[in-house]
Amino acid sequence: MRHLMSPLDFTTEELDRLFDLANDMERHMDRYAHVCEGKKLATCFYEPSTRTRLSFEAAMLNLGGQVLGFSDAGSSSASKGESVSDTIRVISCYADICAMRHPKEGAPMVAASRSSIPVINAGDGGHQHPTQTLTDLLTIRSLKGRLSGLTIGLCGDLKFGRTVHSLIHALVRYENIHFLFISPEELRMPSYMTEMLHEKGIDYEEVIRLEDCIGKLDLLYMTRVQRERFFNEEDYIRLKDSFILNNEKMKYAKPDMLVLHPLPRVNEIATEVDEDPRAVYFKQAQLGVYVRMALIMTLLGAERPNGN
Numbered sequence: 567m568r569h570l571m572s573p574l575d576f577t578t579e580e581l582d583r584l585f586d587l588a589n590d591m592e593r594h595m596d597r598y599a600h601v602c603e604g605k606k607l608a609t610c611f612y613e614p615s616t617r618t619r620l621s622f623e624a625a626m627l628n629l630g631g632q633v634l635g636f637s638d639a640g641s642s643s644a645s646k647g648e649s650v651s652d653t654i655r656v657i658s659c660y661a662d663i664c665a666m667r668h669p670k671e672g673a674p675m676v677a678a679s680r681s682s683i684p685v686i687n688a689g690d691g692g693h694q695h696p697t698q699t700l701t702d703l704l705t706i707r708s709l710k711g712r713l714s715g716l717t718i719g720l721c722g723d724l725k726f727g728r729t730v731h732s733l734i735h736a737l738v739r740y741e742n743i744h745f746l747f748i749s750p751e752e753l754r755m756p757s758y759m760t761e762m763l764h765e766k767g768i769d770y771e772e773v774i775r776l777e778d779c780i781g782k783l784d785l786l787y788m789t790r791v792q793r794e795r796f797f798n799e800e801d802y803i804r805l806k807d808s809f810i811l812n813n814e815k816m817k818y819a820k821p822d823m824l825v826l827h828p829l830p831r832v833n834e835i836a837t838e839v840d841e842d843p844r845a846v847y848f849k850q851a852q853l854g855v856y857v858r859m860a861l862i863m864t865l866l867g868a869e870r871p872n873g874n
């Protein structure tokens with residue numbers, strides 16, 4: 567039995583196979599309509615979510631399986647003090663696979679250690695968000711045709727942003743990646759991340775102004791300044807509009823630069839940018855369904871349909 571706690575749980579070769587499967591699912595959705603018949607996915611979300619929870623549920627329904635779960639801790643017995651360890655032991659009696667989001671770093675790992683079904687980390691605090699990373703990598707590979715030889719700007723909340731931390735861990739395994747970290751001083755990339763890059767000999771620059779570097783980028787990964795990770799409302803209000811991408815800034819970007827965002831967006835990307843063909847964040851959300859279908863199928867060991 568295999569869990570997914572970090573994007574590094576899969577080798578790059580396994581990721582290639584997963585992405586090939588996801589691309590095939592996008593082309594031939596109907597062929598996969600019965601591969602998980604009789605199987606159930608539990609979505610245990612102790613934190614709010616739109617995309618991750620619903621795309622997991624859509625993915626399982628697309629595969630012919632069924633879904634059950636809860637979408638906030640308050641409607642589960644966590645509100646009565648039940649531990650994650652006890653909850654997963656019970657969920658293991660009801661479902662075949664579980665996707666869990668939790669505000670505490672490491673909670674899905676605790677669940678996995680007590681579970682008799684595969685557990686997928688659907689985001690744990692400021693730590694990791696591996697299925698968002700799989701979505702991001704699939705988007706880059708599908709739309710850029712490669713995962714190496716890219717100059718990638720990551721912009722916004724680089725301190726608390728679990729999506730950027732997960733993505734960087736995954737991308738350092740590919741060749742010739744250059745990072746530009748674009749954030750205000752208070753939301754800089756944590757030192758444990760920059761130390762990891764130093765150790766691996768990976769090139770990065772820290773930049774204060776998006777307009778100073780947008781022209782160099784093959785990919786701009788925008789992120790939200792996350793109100794829920796701040797201890798102090800004043801700091802949040804002071805920093806929330808630090809970087810806003812608009813059509814004026816997009817004029818200085820390469821004609822084939824892609825703009826990704828894990829979403830939700832607040833106002834860090836002006837809605838006028840949505841019409842720009844380089845803005846691919848809604849396509850990215852759509853690809854998240856296919857990669858989660860491929861992941862569920864892989865972790866359940868479901869057989870491929872005839873003809874594949």
Ligand code: CP
Pocket residue numbers: 614615616617618619689698828829830
């Ligand atoms: N990208 C992402 O994790 O979105 P949700 O919080 O809506 O799941």
